[in-house]
Amino acid sequence: MTKQVLEPSGEPAEGGGGGVRSVKSAERTIAVLEYLSSAVRACSLREVVTALGMPRASGYALLTTLVDTGWIETDGGGRYRIGIRALRAGAAYVERDDVVQRAQPVMDELHGDLGETVHLARLDGAEVVYLATNITRHSLAVVSRPGRRLPSWATGLGKAILAGRPWEEVDALLPPGLEARTEHTITDRTALRAELEEIRRRGHAVDEQESTIGLRCFAVALDFGSAPNEALSCSIPIVRLSPEREETIVAALLRARARIIR
Structure with a gap:
């Protein structure tokens, strides 16, 4: 029965x-x-x-x-x-999330040192979801609120996470067609694969106005011993950037990552 x-x-x-x-x-x-x-x-x-x-x-x-x-x-x-x-x-959800709790004090210090917008995001399917944000003190800023979802391939955060995974897994994860958010978004799979290989070699990802025109984003994946699922980033309008400033931001992100995953 x-x-x-x-x-x-x-x-x-x-x-x-x-x-x-x-x-x-x-x-x-x-x-x-x-x-x-x-x-x-x-x-x-x-x-x-x-x-x-x-x-x-x-x-x-x-x-x-x-x-x-x-x-x-x-x-x-x-x-x-x-x-x-x-x-x-x-x-x-955010208040009880272990990664957010570990990352937030470091994000606060990073934001204080750099004075720019700092983000923490997590991969969810083919998108990244913003978990926490420290907003820049400058008037010229573009902010992604916690809970916002963006295509992983169009963001520094997403590319940093994808670069820590085998291409076969990434290829299966992404939709058949890669939607462009700006004219700079990488929508060709061959080009994206080459970009992810470069990120692995370099140790950090860069969003070259691929998500928002006028904004460059530097990101590092948070690897807790397995394939990364979260990433930390710093976003800054290109009008405030110089080669020296970029080096400072990347170095600060790498130090912040080491503290979070330690």
Whole structure:
């Protein structure tokens, strides 16, 4: 006899059958939260259900529930954005993360010494997710907030992490087509492989305006004894750079990495 899977309420789980099965409503909830968290602006019901391939009625019911529970917010005009409870969950993740806790004091000192923006990020699939940021004290700055996701191949942070992995693994990890964020983004696989080999030889990665025009980023991977999954970086507008300044930044990053992984 097949055992029926029940929800905590006693109702049959979606999909029925035996064993552990995914719950469609939970999958849809996660998809909505991930979609809104990556959106650059508030989204309409139509945009959400179209992007996620969801029935309109189900989408509306789910969005209403998430608004009522505080996970998303609405502007009252039919547009939705991520809510404060999602912020609390994200903040709790960062506050309890071992790597962040080890890196943050060193990042604070690095930021104090250099006076430029310092980032810590983690590889998640083919993207890097920013975990912590110390913002430059200069007025001219481009900031990536914690939680922001960017293509790994278009950032110094991502390239530093990818360079610590075999090319076969990197090739399987990346999407078939490499999207360009700027005219400088490396979108050719052969060129990217050569770039990663150069990073391994050099010991640090450089983002040459590949993610943001006018910004150069220097990054080092944090290797804790296995394939690196995190990286530390310093971003600076090219108008404030000189060869001597670049050497200072790279040397400071290498010292910071040694302290974090020690």
